[in-house]
């Protein structure tokens with residue numbers, strides 16, 4: 001079955017994201033270092049963020065609210081209005097960050113466009129992800145942009161239905177094994193992992209993946225010869 005659609009995750013696959021969040025988290029931890037050690041503040045924040053995902057989804061606005069909630073908790077509700085003002089400022093700074101494309105991304109999209117339908121499948125705030133795509137200058141490469149509230153098996157099934165393709169006609173490329181690869185393999189699609197040097201604690205998994213539809217590359221550029229050989233030379237192991 002030939003591959004029809006190649007979907008790309010956006011944050012830390014097409015452009016830099018997690019390092020910006022981690023810089024902000026450091027500032028947040030420093031702001032409350034008189035109350036608790038940095039790593040304890042960081043752990044509290046992560047705990048609050050994960051608890052709030054079902055309420056706020058992924059993205060900067062939810063992150064801001066979780067920072068404020070964590071500040072209230074660790075200061076026993078005595079956090080100053082100045083500190084809250086700073087936290088809101090951290091979030092607004094994050095929203096204003098420029099888009100820094102990762103190495104090889106444009107080369108990959110240029111090489112694959114015309115051979116496959118290219119799609120973006122990303123989590124995050126709708127408005128923020130739209131803003132990032134526009135700023136990235138990459139929009140014109142894509143046939144479809146899917147901003148998802150979660151990346152589970154049911155969410156991918158819905159996307160495939162929308163794209164009117166079968167699972168084995170779909171390849172997902174991303175930096176998160178948990179969100180970009182495992183659910184896609186589980187529904188019969190193909191997954192390519194392009195690791196990024198920093199991964200959010202909530203996206204980490206501890207075990208290795210062995211699956212005939214799975215492959216890992218060190219750099220996104222490595223997918224070009226692999227995916228183009230699908231067209232020129234026919235099947236290769238792992239992608240049929």
Ligand SMILES: [Mg+2]
Pocket residue numbers: 009010011012013174175176
């Ligand atoms: Mg990502």
